[in-house]
Amino acid sequence: MTLRDDLRQAIADARDRAIADGVLVIPDGTTLPSIGLERPAKPEHGDWASNVAMQLAPVARAAPMRIAEAIAAAFGSQPSVLAVSVAPPGFLNIRLDPSWVAGQVGAIRDAGPSYGRGTAANPRRINVEFVSANPTGPLHVGNARGAFVGDVLSRVLTAVGHEVGREYYFNDFGTQVVNLGLSVLARRSGTDIPEDGYRGAYVDDLAAAAPDDVLARADASPDDAGRLVGAWATERVRAGIEDSLDRLGVRFDVWKEESTLHDEGWVGRAVDRLRASDHVYEADGATWFRSTAFGDDKDRVIFRSNGLPTYFASDIGYVTEKLSRGFDELIYIWGADHHGTVARVRNAAEAMGHDRAAVRMLLIAWVRFVRDGEEIPMSKRSGEFITLDEVLDEVGVDAARWFFSSRAFTTGIDFDLELAKKQSNENPVYYVQYAHARASSILRNAADVGLGPQAADTGKLLDHPAEQELVRHLLDFPDALAIAAERRETHEVPRYAYELASAFSAFYRDCKVLTEDRPLSEARLALVDATRSVLANGLDLLGISAPETM
RNA sequence: GCGCCGGUAGCUCAGUGGAUAGAGCGUCGGCCUCCGGAGCCGAAGGUCGCAGGUUCGAAUCCUGUCCGGCGCGCCA
Numbered sequence: 001m002t003l004r005d006d007l008r009q010a011i012a013d014a015r016d017r018a019i020a021d022g023v024l025v026i027p028d029g030t031t032l033p034s035i036g037l038e039r040p041a042k043p044e045h046g047d048w049a050s051n052v053a054m055q056l057a058p059v060a061r062a063a064p065m066r067i068a069e070a071i072a073a074a075f076g077s078q079p080s081v082l083a084v085s086v087a088p089p090g091f092l093n094i095r096l097d098p099s100w101v102a103g104q105v106g107a108i109r110d111a112g113p114s115y116g117r118g119t120a121a122n123p124r125r126i127n128v129e130f131v132s133a134n135p136t137g138p139l140h141v142g143n144a145r146g147a148f149v150g151d152v153l154s155r156v157l158t159a160v161g162h163e164v165g166r167e168y169y170f171n172d173f174g175t176q177v178v179n180l181g182l183s184v185l186a187r188r189s190g191t192d193i194p195e196d197g198y199r200g201a202y203v204d205d206l207a208a209a210a211p212d213d214v215l216a217r218a219d220a221s222p223d224d225a226g227r228l229v230g231a232w233a234t235e236r237v238r239a240g241i242e243d244s245l246d247r248l249g250v251r252f253d254v255w256k257e258e259s260t261l262h263d264e265g266w267v268g269r270a271v272d273r274l275r276a277s278d279h280v281y282e283a284d285g286a287t288w289f290r291s292t293a294f295g296d297d298k299d300r301v302i303f304r305s306n307g308l309p310t311y312f313a314s315d316i317g318y319v320t321e322k323l324s325r326g327f328d329e330l331i332y333i334w335g336a337d338h339h340g341t342v343a344r345v346r347n348a349a350e351a352m353g354h355d356r357a358a359v360r361m362l363l364i365a366w367v368r369f370v371r372d373g374e375e376i377p378m379s380k381r382s383g384e385f386i387t388l389d390e391v392l393d394e395v396g397v398d399a400a401r402w403f404f405s406s407r408a409f410t411t412g413i414d415f416d417l418e419l420a421k422k423q424s425n426e427n428p429v430y431y432v433q434y435a436h437a438r439a440s441s442i443l444r445n446a447a448d449v450g451l452g453p454q455a456a457d458t459g460k461l462l463d464h465p466a467e468q469e470l471v472r473h474l475l476d477f478p479d480a481l482a483i484a485a486e487r488r489e490t491h492e493v494p495r496y497a498y499e500l501a502s503a504f505s506a507f508y509r510d511c512k513v514l515t516e517d518r519p520l521s522e523a524r525l526a527l528v529d530a531t532r533s534v535l536a537n538g539l540d541l542l543g544i545s546a547p548e549t550m
Numbered sequence: 551g552c553g554c555c556g557g558u559a560g561c562u563c564a565g566u567g568g569a570u571a572g573a574g575c576g577u578c579g580g581c582c583u584c585c586g587g588a589g590c591c592g593a594a595g596g597u598c599g600c601a602g603g604u605u606c607g608a609a610u611c612c613u614g615u616c617c618g619g620c621g622c623g624c625c626a
Binding site: 036038040041042045049051054055057058064087088089090091134136171174175176196284285286287288297298300301302303304305306308310311335336337338339340341342343363365366368403406407408410411412413414416425426427428430431433434437438441442445446487491495498499502505506508509512513514515528549550 | 552553554555556561562563564566567568569570571572573574575584585586588589590591605606607618619620621622623624625626
């Protein structure tokens with residue numbers, strides 16, 4: 001339960017009391033509207049504001065102001081609440097008790113890294129599959145967005161109390177592997193790269209590095225040469241991908257190979273299951289899934305007329321394989337170009353008897369890479385693309401993490417390499433890190449003169465507006481985290497972290513921490529330490545370092 | 551043509567039915583005898599693509615329309 005949850009419950013109780021007392025009349029059988037609760041922008045509107053009375057007005061057939069007054073009158077005594085007032089056209093404004101607010105510093109500080117965590121009402125087991133870039137070339141910056149979103153989302157979901165499995169799906173199956181092998185062989189022999197082949201400097205590197213025994217085996221069986229060399233090449237590419245992810249600070253619990261879905265019979269069993277419920281049929285020599293039965297535009301092929309499975313076949317097997325591991329929810333983080341496949345996979349899950357809502361795809365919008373106003377093509381096949389390492393060399397991991405996780409993943413973004421380089425020194429991420437370093441510095445200076453944090457009397461001592469404002473921001477952290485988790489979004493976290501850093505700067509400006517007044521200094525040091533701790537928590541959710549000095 | 555996602559300050563983006571629409575960057579003007587100036591204060595800058603509709607109230611919901619991206623395969 002976060003502070004916001006507590007207040008919402010208190011409002012609901014007051015509303016129900018008003019109904020029970022007959023002050024508020026709701027016709028039987030009407031469902032009560034949800035209670036909106038937000039932090040108003042204007043201080044004169046209190047610390048929290050609710051529109052509950054205005055929402056209730058139509059069903060209660062009464063003036064919003066009168067309803068608000070009835071709820072305010074019925075509002076039970078809360079240790080955190082100083083006053084509940086009413087403002088036109090019917091807002092319920094809640095003012096927190098300043099001494100209660102300041103008194104929370106000790107608890108926040110004591111909670112440390114666990115502050116704000118574990119608030120999920122019903123913890124679930126959630127599988128997050130992300131990146132899953134094909135092993136046909138190194139990661140490029142287009143993959144970085146999904147990597148950071150998946151990583152931060154996993155951290156956020158874990159933080160609120162879910163059990164998260166991070167997973168990378170490795171497509172080691174099918175014609176793309178052969179095409180990579182043939183491209184490498186073409187490079188070696190100086191012949192033209194096949195039309196569906198891969199270009200780019202990394203293919204040259206692979207050609208140069210191909211070991212003799214692999215090439216000998218390819219020579220020995222020309223029909224199988226592409227597959228043999230491709231198998232070697234994808235392994236090598238995969239090692240490079242793992243190194244890149246390592247550098248990004250992104251780790252996975254499970255690397256799932258597409259081939260195992262076939263080898264272990266997951267695909268076959270899934271198709272049998274669909275067939276048993278008449279969701280599969282044969283036509284034109286192919287095997288089809290009746291996706292139209294669930295609203296899709298057309299039915300989808302599972303096995304082609306040549307007997308080979310489609311990518312969709314693996315998807316079907318994969319859903320059941322994941323769910324068999326006990327996950328309550330599957331989150332797929334896909335590029336926006338995959339949105340066409342969302343419906344069919346969810347349809348298949350439903351057809352197999354799974355809960356459709358438990359299979360969720362988050363489509364990450366495209367990143368357009370631009371240098372000097374000119375777009376840089378990102379296709380592996382075209383050969384020209386920017387590797388992750390190049391970007392990280394130029395802008396740094398922390399700045400890149402901040403850049404990608406601070407934007408809604410539904411928004412397409414332009415990434416100008418020159419601009420990113422130029423702005424990397426002015427990136428807001430440094431502002432947040434700077435606040436953490438500054439807080440650390442104050443604590444060090446305090447220790448030098450024999451002062452330390454003392455939170456016992458903060459409720460009485462911290463009544464300055466800047467102190468109050470800062471603690472209120474600290475109190476917002478659990479809600480910011482909970483909202484991010486609930487919405488499966490990341491950008492709430494950097495937004496919050498920036499505002500906290502900003503509130504800390506204002507406090508630093510207005511309130512000198514190390515003074516002649518020992519009790520006040522120690523209380524302020526407790527506030528500084530609590531702030532430092534919450535800043536570190538926020539940065540940790542983003543996978544960004546919290547430096548003690550810069 | 552159909553579908554999905556976008557269109558908010560010069561630029562990059564927040565704002566998932568509420569009070570005078572916000573932030574960063576950029577621009578302009580101030581602030582260093584003081585715990586970290588990677589900082590602080592202030593200013594300029596908006597027909598929320600457009601047009602209807604729903605609502606006490608719309609950037610937000612609905613319909614239409616324009617613009618941009620992506621998709622619409624027995625490829626992955």
